[in-house]
Amino acid sequence: YTFFDGKPRWPEGTTELTYAFDPGNNLEDVVKNVFARAFSRWSEVTTINFTETTSFSDADVKIGFYTGNHGDGEPFDGVLGTLAHAFSPTDGRFHLDGAEDWVASGDVTTASLSTAVDLESVAVHEIGHLLGLGHTSVKEAIMYPTITAKTRKVKLMDDDIAGVQNLYGSNPHYTDTTTTSSRETSNGGRH
Amino acid sequence: RMFPDPSSIPGWLSSHAPPGVWDSYRNFTGCQRGKTYEGLSKIKDYFHHFGYIPNAPPSNFTDDFDDALEAAVKIYQKNFNLNVTGELDDATLSQIVRPRCGVADIINGTTTMNSGKSDTNTTATSSTKLKFHTVGH
DSSP states (O other), X not given: OEEOTTOOOSOTTOOXXXXXXOGGGOOOHHHHHHHHHHHHXXXXXXXXXXXXXXXXXXXXXXXXXXXXXXXXXXXXXXXXXXXXXXXOXXXXXXXXXXXXXXXXXXXXXXXXXXXXXXXXXXXXXXXXXXHTBOOOSXXXXXXXXXXXXXXXXXXXXXXXXXXXXXXXXXXXXXXOOOOSOSOSBOOOTTO | OEESSGGGSOHHHHTTOOOOTTGGGGGGTTOOTTOBOTTTHHHHHHHHHTTSSOSOOSSOOOSBOOHHHHHHHHHHHHHTTOOOOSSOOHHHHHHHTSOEESSOSEXXXXXXXXXXXXXXXXXXXXXXXXXXXXXXX
């Protein structure tokens, strides 16, 4: 695992972060629930909990789907390519490419569309950045930079867990059940 | 586009999936150092964006397969556990065209991904994108 420059993290003593969705996206509950699940995967292993708030401007983590240039100097590029990006602590911006064919639930490996991307898989990865983790070369880890279309990869690996616990410590209720693979299911998909 | 589940994807859409934005990079398979290939500058843009070519030229990148590109390819191959050849071989291009996170891999010209040990505490130090992150706030 790696960290960002200077190892930025949320302030010492932080136990709860709020998140909100860009109201302009008008996301349905099924989509919001995906993010809730993704946040909980990190909360299970470390000391930070995430709570949804309706105040986008006041939220610690601001989630939005955008296309092309969207004001942060990092334009999205269309189908596949770059799927999402998130910023290091304590910025909190979490942007996803609105041009992707996002699948919110179900078995994405059965999707008939070759460009289908599992939303939760990408969300779990980006939350790692929001917490302060960089990319890793451990292919099975969540923080590995690439993910193929029609693939689901949501379980934190040892590398991910060790990284976030280095930053914030372990959830006292967390029991280490060695994770040998982060993929619940997968297939070759597009690539 | 957002689909609640795979079954909600319309059938007509499945047969009209557009190519990924990086799929054309496969055309550069087999390109070698010292030669010029039309459009190769786009690969350089890719490597620059993700931190593998730290310094961008004042004007656009050339289409030359130069030393900087070869060095970038080697670091990329190391980061992604590929054979380190410095060539745009099939395995490397297959990795490059995969969808990915927009956050950079390389910081200050130092590889941050492949520390050799999964439990090594490696601190990323900078990159084009991360620099943007830290300066921005």
